[in-house]
Amino acid sequence: MLIGELATRTSVSTRALRHYEKLGLLHSERGENGYRNYAEKSVESVKSIQFLLSSGLNLATIAEILPTLMGDRCALDNDAVRAAIERESGKIAARMAKMAHSHDILSKALEKGLLRRPGT
Amino acid sequence: MLIGELATRTSVSTRALRHYEKLGLLHSERGENGYRNYAEKSVESVKSIQFLLSSGLNLATIAEILPTLMGDRCALDNDAVRAAIERESGKIAARMAKMAHSHDILSKALEKGLLRRPGT
DNA sequence: GTAGACCTTGACACATATGTCAATGTCAAG
């Protein structure tokens, strides 16, 4: 599929998709006209990228581990990639813990506010 | 306490603390020499800021809701602040869900990799 | 009074992901 379709199907701008490619996150064949041609599985790749991005990984890190995550390579390639995945997994867990705390702070404030609301 | 002490106790740079103040997140009295003087509770404020920051809120949003969170004002002030808190609370929950998914992706990759590891 | 640690403001710099714009090529439909 062409880049426009991939953009539509993933809700990611063409600008971003080309950027991902430049960083080695995404691959495409080129037609005779020079247009990028994406495989069907690119959709899944892009979706994974979005998840990882919104989890706080940066594109460079995602580039490092995505091929392994997508099964392009096997047995966790090498120890560096395995270590990276473990590291990022830990970071995500840590962030989630912080966010749980933040969520708690906000929830408690809402409760307190509700209880004190005029007419309650 | 002076800004240096607050910085040490919260592990936040003086640069950041002054920035927070400029954005209205943090308050300080000024001594005759012009030095900032922070109340004890500023420590807690800064810690909350860090939690909220690492949960994806930006400083402008934190500035909007922090006074309420710290109990400086009561009964959730007004509907705008309440709405903001609810909105951000929801965003955090959504992000946590995404992160749970990301974490899952990474964990599954690690498992798969482990099982296929040479000698296993 | 001078050294050293601390404070002040302001400006400039950086990283990161993405938006935006320009100049241009491709191609299907009329």
Added chain:
DNA sequence: CTTGACATTGACATATGTGTCAAGGTCTAC
């Protein structure tokens, strides 16, 4: 052919939080 939608590359811009540096005031201790 021209129009319109889509593609290409490259450059510049933006937002956000923070680092860093400069030029200087303050205060303690020797």
